[in-house]
Amino acid sequence: MEDDGNNNNIPKDKPYPKLSKASTGYLEIEHFKNADLHTGYFCYNCTYFIKEGNHCAIVEDNGPDVNGKESGIIAPYGLCTLWDPNEQETR
Numbered sequence: 001m002e003d004d005g006n007n008n009n010i011p012k013d014k015p016y017p018k019l020s021k022a023s024t025g026y027l028e029i030e031h032f033k034n035a036d037l038h039t040g041y042f043c044y045n046c047t048y049f050i051k052e053g054n055h056c057a058i059v060e061d062n063g064p065d066v067n068g069k070e071s072g073i074i075a076p077y078g079l080c081t082l083w084d085p086n087e088q089e090t091r
């Protein structure tokens with residue numbers, strides 16, 4: 001394609017910056033580690049949760065959560081204010 005100097009393509013080589021845990025209200029509740037994660041506001045049944053490696057599509061793994069805790073992962077038993085139900089996981 002010819003470059004006419006008016007190229008409005010959005011660059012795809014740069015990953016979109018994720019949000020910090022603290023700004024999303026993220027926290028982990030140790031007591032719910034062994035709970036049925038299909039029920040309730042858990043990362044496990046959120047549309048943004050990435051099960052392989054415990055990540056979130058929109059929230060960073062690192063940095064302190066609202067309690068100042070740094071786990072380095074997005075835990076299945078974690079949750080944040082952006083929770084969105086994954087219809088395939090919620091019961």
Ligand code: SF4
Pocket residue numbers: 024026042043044046047048049050055056057058059074078079080081082083084
């Ligand atoms: S609840 Fe928040 S941190 Fe957890 S997977 Fe969903 S968007 Fe990510």
